[in-house]
Amino acid sequence: MKNIKTYSAALLMAWAFASCSDFLDTVPDNRAEIDTESKVTSLLVSAYPSYYPIMMFEKASDNTADNGEMYAFEYQQEQDAYLWNDIKTDTDQDSPQGMWNGLYMAIASANHALQAIEQMGNPASLNAQKGEALLCRAYAHFVLANIFCEAYDPATASTKLGIPYATKPETEVAPEYTRGTLEETYQHIEADLLEGLPLINDNLYSVPKYHFNKKAANAFAARFYLFYVKEDKSNYEKVLEYGKVVLGTNPARSLRQLQADLGPLTELDERGDAYISASVDANLLITPINSSWPYIYGPYNMAKRYGMNRTVTTYETLWADAPWNSNTLFYAFLNGMEQKLCFFKYRMYFEYTDKVNGIGYRHAVIVPFSTNETLLCCIEANILKAQPDYATAVEYMNEWLDASKGDGRYGYPETLTEDKIVDFYEGVGYTPIPVTDETKRTVKKHLNPCFSFVNKKQENMIHCVLQMRRIETIHDGSRWMDVKRYGIEITHNRDGMDPIVLTKDDPRRAFQLPQDVIEAGLEANPR
Helix, strand or coil, rough: CCCCCHHHCCCHHHHHCCCCCCCCCCCCCCCCCCCHHHHHHHHHHCCCCCCCCCHHHHHHHHCCEEECCCCCCHHHHHHHHHHCCCCCCCCCCCCHHHHHHHHHHHHHHHHHHHHHHHCCCHHHHHHHHHHHHHHHHHHHHHHHHHHHHHCCCCCCCCCCCCCCCCCCCCCCCCCCCCCHHHHHHHHHHHHHHHHHHHHHCHHHHCHHHCCCHHHHHHHHHHHHHHCCCCCCHHHHHHHHHHHHHCCCCCCCCCCCCCCHHHEEEEEECHHHHHHHCCCCCEEEEEEEECHHHHHHHHCCCCCCCCECCHHHHHHHHCCCCCCCCCCCCCCHHHHEECEEEEEECCCEEEEEEEEECEEEEEEEEEHHHHHHHHHHHHHHHHHCCCCCCCCHHHHHHHHHHHCCCCCCCCCCCCCCCCCHHHHHHCCCCCCCCCCCCCHCCCCCCCCCCCCCCHHHHHHHHHHHHHHHHHHHHHCCCCHHHHHHHCCCCCEEEEECCCEHHHHHHCCCCCCCCCCHHHHHHCCCCCC
């Protein structure tokens, strides 16, 4: 939105916890009135988060290794995230400070839109905008919870710290907030999601994939209920319910076809543009973010200290052994160097403010929700629901494999069966903790979720879908969320020093709040 200023809410939520609260001594009120339907629609453009924690999540995950002091990093937060240190020095767009400010700014825009709709009398003509605002508010809080909170565990969620859930525009300069519990945070997210989802109307948008269209909203619901674990396993049925809306009765038709979509393209920027294209059926929501991530992970001679190097790629990610007997699904699509190999999906879009001096802003465009990822959510739900449906899970796995295969130069994946999956993971050793011999890395790690597996077969099926998720979401930051959800213990080696281990109960799985937020009085995460 270019012409509507909304300082009192769009800025105050970001500043609410700032230590320099004396910067404002009055509530600013020079905003334009949001008094027409078109203004509400315009305002919602800024309700989509322009910040996303890809860099933090990837560096903290087991997708990243230390290549040694001979190589440099661009931002201190790369090293801090890798070492699971609190990120205090960097406050830019990829930092916890940037996430906190940017996500609450998006929430503030959603709240302004909802307030304006209420003041207009909640007309039916604004139902779609109301649904979009509620979805945006729920999504931004969900992202914040995944950054600053621990994974949801029904046994402890009522005692674990949540995040402040903002439901109204602010009218004070320095309002007081409490974090509440993680259970309360998830209950608020669910309430917004359930209220907003039926109101979504794709006819509101000229390009639905730039907004929470019906499929994107249902994909969000499927992921939310996958993360929102219930002791009675009832939420897995909800994952399948919402996933079916996204995938239909023939999921294969909507999946990203790796070879067809990207195979003919040889230029990296062409592949980057094609990956996030609105014309690709698999892409459900497409959003721009402020980030340096495309440079950091990409095949460029920079930021080589911490990356997905050849060892991690060979033993754990895109070239690792797999039950489909082909470890080269993405072989033809990898670029980079020994220190950081990458499947190039997110290119850099640079916004110049001074072309002569090369000054400007770094942007990326990401795909927060896709049919491929939703399919994997449904696979996981079929495996874990009260009455597991392994047959459907394997059927979906084979559909994902078929869509992910390359041009055949490096072999096609074999069709999976339940027995083949179980036999493969039974024959793979767990990655040792700590890893002292890099060649001992494997795709199998001890899982410590908040629930118990019914048997070894169920655990091995989960190993398979987690490996698929790691491949599908490579460089997206999603692996870190899976590490958290499943209590996976991981090792980060350090050049010339002993390795460090992130244990299953390590409180550093929740990133620390920004320093000025803590100084303003909000309770810090335990350390």
